[in-house]
Amino acid sequence: MNNVLRGACIFGQSGGPTSVINASAYGVIRAALDAPEITKVYGAEHGIKGVLGDRLFVMDEEEERELALLTNTPSSELGSCRYKIADPEVDDTDYKRILEIFKKYDVRYFFYNGGNDSMDTCNKVSRYMESVGYDCRVMGVPKTIDNDLIGTDHCPGFASAAKYIATACMEIRKDTEVYDTGMITIVEVMGRHAGWLTAAASLATMAGAGPDLIYLPENDFDMEQFLLDVRNVYEETGNCMVAVSEGIHYADGSFVSEAETSATDGFGHAQLGGLAARLAEAVKGRMDVKVRGIELSLLQRAAAHQASATDINEAVMAGKTAVEKAVAGETGFMVGIKRTYEEDGDYVGEMVLVPLNDVANQEKKVPAEWITKNFVTKEFYDYALPLIQGEPEIAYVNSLPRYAKLKKVLAK
Amino acid sequence: MNNVLRGACIFGQSGGPTSVINASAYGVIRAALDAPEITKVYGAEHGIKGVLGDRLFVMDEEEERELALLTNTPSSELGSCRYKIADPEVDDTDYKRILEIFKKYDVRYFFYNGGNDSMDTCNKVSRYMESVGYDCRVMGVPKTIDNDLIGTDHCPGFASAAKYIATACMEIRKDTEVYDTGMITIVEVMGRHAGWLTAAASLATMAGAGPDLIYLPENDFDMEQFLLDVRNVYEETGNCMVAVSEGIHYADGSFVSEAETSATDGFGHAQLGGLAARLAEAVKGRMDVKVRGIELSLLQRAAAHQASATDINEAVMAGKTAVEKAVAGETGFMVGIKRTYEEDGDYVGEMVLVPLNDVANQEKKVPAEWITKNFVTKEFYDYALPLIQGEPEIAYVNSLPRYAKLKKVLAK
Numbered sequence: 164m165n166n167v168l169r170g171a172c173i174f175g176q177s178g179g180p181t182s183v184i185n186a187s188a189y190g191v192i193r194a195a196l197d198a199p200e201i202t203k204v205y206g207a208e209h210g211i212k213g214v215l216g217d218r219l220f221v222m223d224e225e226e227e228r229e230l231a232l233l234t235n236t237p238s239s240e241l242g243s244c245r246y247k248i249a250d251p252e253v254d255d256t257d258y259k260r261i262l263e264i265f266k267k268y269d270v271r272y273f274f275y276n277g278g279n280d281s282m283d284t285c286n287k288v289s290r291y292m293e294s295v296g297y298d299c300r301v302m303g304v305p306k307t308i309d310n311d312l313i314g315t316d317h318c319p320g321f322a323s324a325a326k327y328i329a330t331a332c333m334e335i336r337k338d339t340e341v342y343d344t345g346m347i348t349i350v351e352v353m354g355r356h357a358g359w360l361t362a363a364a365s366l367a368t369m370a371g372a373g374p375d376l377i378y379l380p381e382n383d384f385d386m387e388q389f390l391l392d393v394r395n396v397y398e399e400t401g402n403c404m405v406a407v408s409e410g411i412h413y414a415d416g417s418f419v420s421e422a423e424t425s426a427t428d429g430f431g432h433a434q435l436g437g438l439a440a441r442l443a444e445a446v447k448g449r450m451d452v453k454v455r456g457i458e459l460s461l462l463q464r465a466a467a468h469q470a471s472a473t474d475i476n477e478a479v480m481a482g483k484t485a486v487e488k489a490v491a492g493e494t495g496f497m498v499g500i501k502r503t504y505e506e507d508g509d510y511v512g513e514m515v516l517v518p519l520n521d522v523a524n525q526e527k528k529v530p531a532e533w534i535t536k537n538f539v540t541k542e543f544y545d546y547a548l549p550l551i552q553g554e555p556e557i558a559y560v561n562s563l564p565r566y567a568k569l570k571k572v573l574a575k
Numbered sequence: 576m577n578n579v580l581r582g583a584c585i586f587g588q589s590g591g592p593t594s595v596i597n598a599s600a601y602g603v604i605r606a607a608l609d610a611p612e613i614t615k616v617y618g619a620e621h622g623i624k625g626v627l628g629d630r631l632f633v634m635d636e637e638e639e640r641e642l643a644l645l646t647n648t649p650s651s652e653l654g655s656c657r658y659k660i661a662d663p664e665v666d667d668t669d670y671k672r673i674l675e676i677f678k679k680y681d682v683r684y685f686f687y688n689g690g691n692d693s694m695d696t697c698n699k700v701s702r703y704m705e706s707v708g709y710d711c712r713v714m715g716v717p718k719t720i721d722n723d724l725i726g727t728d729h730c731p732g733f734a735s736a737a738k739y740i741a742t743a744c745m746e747i748r749k750d751t752e753v754y755d756t757g758m759i760t761i762v763e764v765m766g767r768h769a770g771w772l773t774a775a776a777s778l779a780t781m782a783g784a785g786p787d788l789i790y791l792p793e794n795d796f797d798m799e800q801f802l803l804d805v806r807n808v809y810e811e812t813g814n815c816m817v818a819v820s821e822g823i824h825y826a827d828g829s830f831v832s833e834a835e836t837s838a839t840d841g842f843g844h845a846q847l848g849g850l851a852a853r854l855a856e857a858v859k860g861r862m863d864v865k866v867r868g869i870e871l872s873l874l875q876r877a878a879a880h881q882a883s884a885t886d887i888n889e890a891v892m893a894g895k896t897a898v899e900k901a902v903a904g905e906t907g908f909m910v911g912i913k914r915t916y917e918e919d920g921d922y923v924g925e926m927v928l929v930p931l932n933d934v935a936n937q938e939k940k941v942p943a944e945w946i947t948k949n950f951v952t953k954e955f956y957d958y959a960l961p962l963i964q965g966e967p968e969i970a971y972v973n974s975l976p977r978y979a980k981l982k983k984v985l986a987k
Binding site for chain 2: 179180208209212236237238239242243244245326329330331333334335337338339340341342343366367370371372437440455457458460461462464465466467468469471548551552553554559560561562563564565566568
C-alpha cells in the first residue's frame with residue numbers, strides 16, 4: 164500500500180474559543196503548508212459551517228509573520244460554530260454537501276479543532292467518507308478550557324485558562340484583605356459539567372492567596388452546607404473567599420444558577436446576573452457582612468496575555484502532529500497528550516493518537532478522590548501545576564497585544 | 576533656619592487598593608530607610624486607623640528582598656481604611672491621639688498615600704500639627720485608579736488599571752466575534768464620578784479590537800439613546816460592544832445602576848448583579864440578540880500582572896520624592912506628576928509638589944471636549960497611551976506571582 168496521498172486540506176475551528184486554539188491553528192496550517200503532499204491549505208470560516216457554505220480561506224495566501232502571531236491571538240481567528248451535525252444514517256444531506264466540497268477542492272485531509280461535539284463531527288465525517296469510498300484522512304485536534312475530553316491527559320486551552328483563574332484569584336484575594344472590616348467574595352468560574360477550571364482556583368491558595376472554599380459540579384451542592392461553610396471560615400478568619408463552578412447543581416440535578424426559587428434566600432422572581440450574584444444574595448440573607456460576587460466571564464477563556472507557554476507549545480504541537488500523522492497515513496484519530504516525566508522530574512507532554520470513536524461525546528470529570536467536601540486535594544495541584552508553566556512571548560505594539568491579522572482570501 | 580529634622584516617620588495607605596500603591600510604599604519606605612535624618616520607619620496598619628490604634632509595623636525589620644517585591648504586589652500591603660477624619664475645629668479627639676502617638680514614637684515625618692479623602696486627612700493632620708506647634712513634616716502621595724485628583728496630570732494606579740481594561744476589552748472583543756451569530760456585549764468599568772477608566776477602553780478600539788460605544792459619567796445617560804446607539808451599531812456590523820462607567824446616571828442625577836424601575840426594561844423589583852447585567856436586560860427587552868454583561872470588578876484595580884511599568888516607576892518615584900522633599904524641609908504638599916516630553920517626543924513624568932490645600936476634596940473629570948456622544952476623542956488617546964507603556968518585571972514562582980511577604984513586626 165502506497166501511503167502517499169496528495170491533495171488539499173481543510174482546517175476548521177469549532178466550539179467555544181480559548182486562549183490557544185489559534186496556536187493549534189498555527190500548528191496545523193504551518194505543518195500543512197510545509198507538507199509536500201498537501202497541495203493547498205484551506206481554513207473553513209466558522210468551522211463545518213464554512214465547509215457546508217463553501218466559505219474557505221486560502222491559507223497559502225497568508226504571510227508567515229501574521230500566521231506566527233496566531234500563537235498569541237485569543238479566540239478562534241477563522242470563526243467558530245456550534246453546529247451539531249446529524250447522524251449520516253439518519254440524514255446524510257450535510258455529508259453529501261461536504262463530499263461535494265471536498266471533491267470540488269480535491270480535499271484529502273480534514274483537520275478539525277474542538278471539544279466533544281467537534282470530535283463527534285470529526286468522527287462522523289471520517290466514517291462517512293470511508294463508507295462512500297472517498298479517500299480522505301480525518302484528524303481531530305483537541306481544544307477546550309473545560310478539560311473534559313477523554314483519551315488525553317488534558318486539553319489545550321485548559322492550562323491557560325487555569326493559569327488566568329489562579330492569577331486572578333490571587334489578585335482578588337489580596338484586594339479583599341485590605342480593610343479591617345471582613346468581606347466575603349464569591350468567584351464564579353466556567354465549567355458546566357466538569358470542575359477542572361474551578362479546581363484551578365486552588366493553585367492560588369497553594370501559592371498563598373486564594374479561595375478558602377471550592378465547589379465543583381462533580382458533587383451535589385447543598386445551599387445550607389455552603390452557608391455554614393462560609394460562616395465557619397468567616398468567623399474563624401474574618402474573611403472568606405469562595406470559588407464555585409457555574410455548573411453547581413442541587414441533588415435533584417437542577418442548576419443553582421437557574422433555580423427559580425430558593426428556600427434559603429427567599430426571592431422567587433427571575434434573576435439578573437449570574438450564579439455569583441445569586442450566591443452573594445444568599446449569603447447576605449444570613450450574614451451582615453459585605454459580600455461581593457465576581458464572574459470571571461469571558462476573560463478566563465480569552466486572556467492570551469496570561470497564557471501558559473506550556474499550553475501554547477502543546478497546542479501548536481497537537482496541530483502539527485495531526486498533520487504529520489495524517490500525511491504518514493493515519494486517519495480517524497484525535498491527537499491526545501500523554502503525561503510523561505523526564506528523569507529529573509520535569510513534565511513533558513507527549514503527543515499520542517486516540518481513536519475518534521473512543522473520544523466522541525464523552526466527558527471526563529475531576530476524579531472523585533481529588534475532591535473534598537469543599538476543596539480539592541494535592542493530587543489536583545500536582546496534576547495542574549506543570550501545565551501552567553512558562554510565560555508567553557507576546558508581541559506588543561504600544562504595550563497592547565498585537566494580534567494576527569489574516570487576509571482571509573476566499574477560495575473560488 | 577536649620578532644615579535638618581531628625582525623627583521617625585510613619586507611612587500609611589488609604590482608600591481603595593490599586594496595582595501599584597505598594598510600589599509607592601516601596602518608594603517611601605526605601606527612601607526613608609536610606610535617609611540619615613529618619614531614625615525609624617513605621618508603617619501604619621490600615622492607614623490612619625493604625626496610628627489612632629497604635630498599630631505600627633517596624634519597617635526597619637523587613638528584608639530588602641521582600642520590600643522590593645512590593646513593586647509587583649497588588650492591593651495595600653499594610654492595610655487600608657476609609658476612615659473620614661473630623662475637622663479639627665469641630666472635634667480634635669483624633670488629632671490629640673495622633674499627636675500623642677507622634678510624640679510617643681518621636682514621629683517627625685508623616686507620609687500618607689491615597690486619593691481625595693486621604694489628601695484631606697493629610698492636610699488636616701498637617702494643619703493641626705502646625706497649629707499646636709509640633710514640628711512635623713507631612714506629605715501626600717497620590718493614588719487612585721479613578722485618576723480624579725487635581726494638581727497632577729494623572730495618578731499612580733490609573734495607568735495600570737487602564738492598561739488592564741484595554742487588554743481585557745481587546746480579549747473580550749476577539750471572543751465576541753467568533754460566531755456568525757451576532758452578539759452584544761456590555762462591559763462595566765469602575766469610576767463612580769469620573770470616566771477616566773471607562774475612557775481607557777478606547778485604547779482597545781484604537782488597537783484594533785475594542786468597544787464601539789463608550790459612556791462616561793461626565794454626561795447624562797439617556798437609556799433610549801443608548802438603546803438606539805446599540806441597535807444602529809448592531810444593524811450595521813452584526814456585533815456591538817459597549818463600555819460603560821459604573822457611575823452613569825440619568826439627567827436627574829440618579830445612578831442607572833440604582834434606579835428602582837426603568838421605563839425601558841419594565842421590571843420593577845430589586846435587582847441582583849450590577850449595571851452591566853441591568854443594561855443587558857434593557858437591550859434584551861428590545862432586541863432578539865444574544866446579550867452579555869461583563870463586570871470587570873476588582874480585577875481592574877488588582878491586576879498587577881498586567882501593570883504598566885511606567886506607572887510602577889512613577890508610583891515608586893512619587894513615594895521617594897515625598898521623603899526626599901520632606902527631609903529637605905518641605906511640608907504640606909502632595910507629590911504630583913507633571914507631563915513633559917523629551918526632544919524626541921518621549922513622555923517623561925516629572926515629580927512636582929502641589930499644596931495639599933489645593934488638592935483636598937476636589938475631583939478632576941475627563942474634559943468635556945474629549946467626550947463625544949458615545950465615545951472619546953483622540954485627545955484622550957494621546958493623553959493615556961504614554962502612561963500604559965512598558966511591561967512589568969514580575970517575580971514568578973511556578974509561573975504564579977510571588978508577592979511580598981512582610982514580617983509586620985509591631986512597634987512596642
